[in-house]
Amino acid sequence: MPLEIVAKDSVTIKAIKTALEAESLFVKPIIKEDSYRIIRTSIDEPKELISMFPGVEFREYQLAPSRNGLPVNGRDILSFHREYFSQYVKDSQIVEEELLNYLPTKYSIYPPMLLFNNSEKKSLLHEKVHKFFSNYNIDRTQYYSHLLNDFAPFKELTIIAINKPILVEDTLRQPHNLKLLYRDDGQPLDEFDDIWCQVAQNEIIQVWNPMYTMFSRGNIKEKKRVLDTFQDVEANDVVDLYCGIGYFTFSYLKLGCRNLFGFELNPWSVKGLWKGFDANDGFIPKTDNKGSVSRYRGDKEQYCHIYNENNEMSDQRLQEFRNQSTSGELLKIRHINLGLLPSSQQGWPVALRLLGSHNNWDVCSLSTLHIHENVSIEEINDGSFVKQTITKLEILGATRYQFNSTHLEKIKTFAPDVWHICLDVDVTLAATD
Numbered sequence: 001m002p003l004e005i006v007a008k009d010s011v012t013i014k015a016i017k018t019a020l021e022a023e024s025l026f027v028k029p030i031i032k033e034d035s036y037r038i039i040r041t042s043i044d045e046p047k048e049l050i051s052m053f054p055g056v057e058f059r060e061y062q063l064a065p066s067r068n069g070l071p072v073n074g075r076d077i078l079s080f081h082r083e084y085f086s087q088y089v090k091d092s093q094i095v096e097e098e099l100l101n102y103l104p105t106k107y108s109i110y111p112p113m114l115l116f117n118n119s120e121k122k123s124l125l126h127e128k129v130h131k132f133f134s135n136y137n138i139d140r141t142q143y144y145s146h147l148l149n150d151f152a153p154f155k156e157l158t159i160i161a162i163n164k165p166i167l168v169e170d171t172l173r174q175p176h177n178l179k180l181l182y183r184d185d186g187q188p189l190d191e192f193d194d195i196w197c198q199v200a201q202n203e204i205i206q207v208w209n210p211m212y213t214m215f216s217r218g219n220i221k222e223k224k225r226v227l228d229t230f231q232d233v234e235a236n237d238v239v240d241l242y243c244g245i246g247y248f249t250f251s252y253l254k255l256g257c258r259n260l261f262g263f264e265l266n267p268w269s270v271k272g273l274w275k276g277f278d279a280n281d282g283f284i285p286k287t288d289n290k291g292s293v294s295r296y297r298g299d300k301e302q303y304c305h306i307y308n309e310n311n312e313m314s315d316q317r318l319q320e321f322r323n324q325s326t327s328g329e330l331l332k333i334r335h336i337n338l339g340l341l342p343s344s345q346q347g348w349p350v351a352l353r354l355l356g357s358h359n360n361w362d363v364c365s366l367s368t369l370h371i372h373e374n375v376s377i378e379e380i381n382d383g384s385f386v387k388q389t390i391t392k393l394e395i396l397g398a399t400r401y402q403f404n405s406t407h408l409e410k411i412k413t414f415a416p417d418v419w420h421i422c423l424d425v426d427v428t429l430a431a432t433d
């Protein structure tokens with residue numbers, strides 16, 4: 001099956017299109033999907049695509065014939081709806097005004113789930129949609145089945161759900177507002193413990209249960225930056241204080257870190273992370289069959305230790321690890337990831353405590369904190385965010401450390417004029433007289 005590239009950044013899109021055109025591999029048109037652009041190619045060999053565009057997100061596509069004989073337009077949901085409902089109501093203006101104005105046009109494909117956006121104005125559950133279905137005797141189950149089988153028939157989709165924003169105040173980031181509307185696999189709608197979605201980003205597969213764990217596509221850029229920038233990870237140790245389903249954990253493991261210590265409160269995220277190990281069979285460490293404590297990659301000394309508990313326990317857990325596995329020897333903590341929004345400040349003193357108790361500064365003289373926060377554009381542009389962060393770290397570290405901010409990455413917008421950023425801060429021991 002031919003492959004299509006999912007891209008966001010306009011410079012990348014242009015470069016990909018130009019490169020494809022030069023080889024006569026570009027398939028018109030470029031399709032808009034949420035804030036992404038889908039660039040179709042006539043390449044059907046993943047290796048060929050990866051060698052041309054290393055690290056891009058891609059997937060298969062196919063314009064398959066539909067079961068009911070209606071023409072299918074792979075990803076254009078509006079055309080699909082126009083065509084589908086024209087068999088019930090011939091007057092296209094009525095369909096447009098009484099139905100299409102209220103149906104969602106944005107969705108994500110997270111196999112096996114087709115996830116629609118949901119707002120007050122556009123929803124599969126909008127009262128106007130209910131009214132239209134009942135006025136024209138349209139069977140909702142049949143419609144859902146066609147959506148799964150004819151609209152996106154190449155994706156092995158069996159579930160339709162609708163999405164609402166994640167509540168900021170929910171520490172575990174569980175998408176309580178996700179609602180299942182239809183299952184084509186014979187399972188009841190109130191059974192969802194068996195649903196595991198998968199998406200590949202930067203050639204790393206992420207696995208999660210969408211009812212219990214969030215997935216944010218927009219972090220792809222930051223994961224790529226980690227993969228491209230931090231080769232110094234190899235043979236060093238990394239702590240991921242909010243490891244979730246492994247957005248960054250897998251990137252650090254792929255870079256060859258020696259020990260990865262991950263902390264996560266949500267048991268469902270941890271389950272997804274373990275499933276991710278199986279899905280990424282090949283370059284991610286394999287299980288040592290000793291349960292959920294550590295996994296290793298055969299030929300290399302590489303271990304991953306996941307603790308399904310508050311990161312406040314990390315100091316104690318690293319001490320236990322050192323006592324049991326290294327006869328008390330200190331670690332080489334080269335990176336500490338702090339990926340919690342809207343703020344990771346809870347983890348800052350935890351991170352400094354870990355460096356103070358467990359890092360061997362003689363062999364690992366520099367450790368980098370990756371601080372994720374939501375920050376207003378004013379505070380980014382006038383430098384006050386960086387300044388205040390360094391001041392806060394200096395207070396926490398007393399006079400022991402020197403902090404040097406090296407990079408601020410704007411990852412994605414969180415709200416108008418508010419950015420999800422990652423600030424890299426290098427920590428070294430302060431000079432003593």
Ligand SMILES: C[S@@+](CC[C@H](N)C(=O)[O-])C[C@H]1O[C@@H](n2cnc3c(N)ncnc32)[C@H](O)[C@@H]1O
Nearest residue numbers: 172242243244245246247263264265266310311
């Ligand atoms: C933004 S999500 C992290 C996303 C993550 N990088 C991933 O791959 O899913 C933040 C995660 O931190 C977890 N969390 C929040 N506070 C925590 C704490 N004090 N200790 C450990 N985990 C925590 C939440 O359960 C949530 O899964």
